[in-house]
Amino acid sequence: MKIHPKKYATLLLFLLPLQAFAETALIAVATNFTPTMKAIVTAFEEDTPHRLQVSFASSGKLYAQIKNGAPFDLLLSADQAIPQRLIKEGNAMLNSQSTYAEGKLALWSNDNTLIDNQGAVLYSRHFHRIALANPKLAPYGLAATQVLAKLKLTKSTYPLWVQGENIGQTYQFVRSGNAEIGFVALSQIQIDHEIKEGSFWIVPHHLYDPIKQDLVVLKKGEGNPAISDFLDFLSSPKIQKLIESYGYTASLHSSS
Template sequence: MKASHLLPALLASLICAAVGAHADEVSVAVAANFTTPMKQIAADFEKDTGHKLVASYGATGKFYAQIKNGAPFEVLLSADDETPTKLVKENAAVAGSQFTYAIGTLVLWSAKPAIVDNQGQVLKNGGFDHLALANPKLAPYGAAAVQAMQALGVYESLSPKIVMGENISQTHQFISTGNALLGFVALSQVLVDGKIEGSHWVVPAKLYAPIRQDAVILDKGKGKPAAEALIKYLKSDKAKAVIKTFGYALS
């Protein structure tokens, strides 16, 4: 082959090698409520940065235990701000990397229309056998649901009807399949193109502590280009626009 023909091939090879040298992979533990927006953000992140993102979705409480037991996660997108703070204090996460990427909204939802009224009176009126919520010991949205019911003075009377999901995704599944007529989930799970199927009540924010969802680089992600790039990307206007589309507030 002539040298003139070798040059383009060599150049292409060098470009690929350069891109490969800068490309990295990041393993991310993501709060279950943030599953749908994260899938969209992950696709954009990979396209815009060249880094690969491997996400696992689940309950924040379970992720905490897994991280403490040596799970290979490099970034945590928590459903609260307490868990990342605790991990930083325990030297399991990078100090200074923590920030609030979203503020969650709690909603009482039924897959069926005309079940949940716009004042949440259904909680006081009863007329249902099962009320679903995520385990409050593991999932911040479950804890918020308990706080809201306590504020409304209905928690004790409704306790026998509560069915608990391991995380907010399983809770949504209980309701969508009809195993529970209604329950508490994240607004992001039921908001599709600005609309919500079935019936719902957006729980007033004054009834529960703010669900500040923080991200943090974990110890295993310290100094990793893709981990740092993801934290930076979550703060970008493009990522923020996606987050707002799913009903979250920004800090």
């Protein structure tokens, strides 16, 4: 079928603006936010012409990659200190830092009966290994050490620690049975407000410092329409509800 030249020209005029504003962005994301971010990316790419390429790692590792020249446009960290440092060191845009979520810590086991709703297993000898993320690299690992310190269990549990490089590896230690219990992000075991499997204890907030997770626009991302559109999308009521369904307290609010 032949298309009339005038109709073809009209079609091109219609498509060009869409193509002109379609951009690709590279986003670095803390491991704990992996399932949530994957759901957000799917929704974003369905609703906009942009495409996102996402890398997941511990916040500390992502910081090192950025300092070594990794071409990311945006960082979603698991803490506030790293975005602050990147701004101070000239790698990120001034006034671009904001809290996108507050994380929650959970003690989790793949065994359906091992953990009760008070975390009493920590005082027992019913486990041989306890997994937690490296506290020097991962905020959730630091939070886990704070919990054990406040419960006066650091000394008795320390010989049993199995440290993951990030919270994703920590989850896998427990999931595979290499550790009977472990401190993970609630978001790793919760979807749509329901715990997927196993037994768990949602750790009370007063036992660890708030895990405020901040994002920051990196120098390379300045002026990228995909980044500005993504930030607007992230603060929309629909995505704020999605974030909360994965076990976070959502923190961004739409300006519209």
